[in-house]
Amino acid sequence: MSDIKIKVGDTIPQGTFTYIPWTPELEDHSACGIPVKLSTDEWKGKKVVLVSVPGAFTPTCHANHLPPFLKKYDEFKAKGVDVIAVLAANDAFVLSGWARFLGLQDKILALSDPNAKWSAQLGLSQDLSAVDFGTRTKRYALVIDDLKVTYVGVETERVVSVSGADAVLAAL
């Protein structure tokens, strides 16, 4: 478990994620989509809520962390958020499948941080090789405004508290 290296006020390091942009054609599961790259440079001048999970389909379970962000989408938008994204070290195909399963559509981006490389720069990766999961991202939430961090919530136990939708909304 690396130490957290990011704090409120810091500028995030540049990162490049991969993801499959949502299209209605993906919904009938016969198409898989094509991964494209997304650089954090695109977030210049924007307010971004980033939620990270150790893995798609893993406990504490998609029932606890992501669905509230989707449900409160309008509240996030009302508070000036331009982009909401979920992040994990899974590949972009798995994230696209999981996002469809959760009904995220075009409301929440599902971004792949391969090998948790970008998250590691923030001290937000964890080594789960002991259970054959490799390097994963921790469970955390960041609010990034014009590439500067305005909120950091990192879970230290297997719960959803400071990285959850309510905690982030309270910080906006």
Added chain:
Amino acid sequence: MAPTVNVGDAVPEGTFVYVPFTPELEEHSACGIPTKLSTDAWKGKKVVLFAVPGAFTPSCHANHAPPYLAKVPELKAKGADVVAVVSANDPFVLSGWSRILGFGDKILALSDPDAKWSSALGLDVDLSGLGIGLGKRTTRYAIVLDDLKIKYLGVEPDPTQVTVSGVDAVLAAL
């Protein structure tokens, strides 16, 4: 990526991880608990195993897995005791994918972490060069085991296609 085993060989021991299917998983509020499965459990059994480079990847779950699901009864009629899909994804991802595909308890979804067992057979492939976040994976193949001996091995020359690793090829070989 070149098979190092032939029809007639005994497969090396391997341990997969998977989330056993239970009806509670269907409502998606539970995620399940990963358990280990050793190939030792397949002693004396006829097993049909097909491998994909990744859950949710093209050629797409539309082409490889669904025909297996549709023809499980035919595979069983030809003596298959176990039908399973294998990939290097973690067991939670495989469990989620198999629920989306409607596998139920008909097809096991087994995780071969780091494609370790598959690479012991020469059936791994390194996809890091594609630059889309895929690393060491299983290539696309189908294998029929009878009492842990290989009766059929179909390895796709082009892992984006489904020919010798598809259910029809396996049924013809059973």
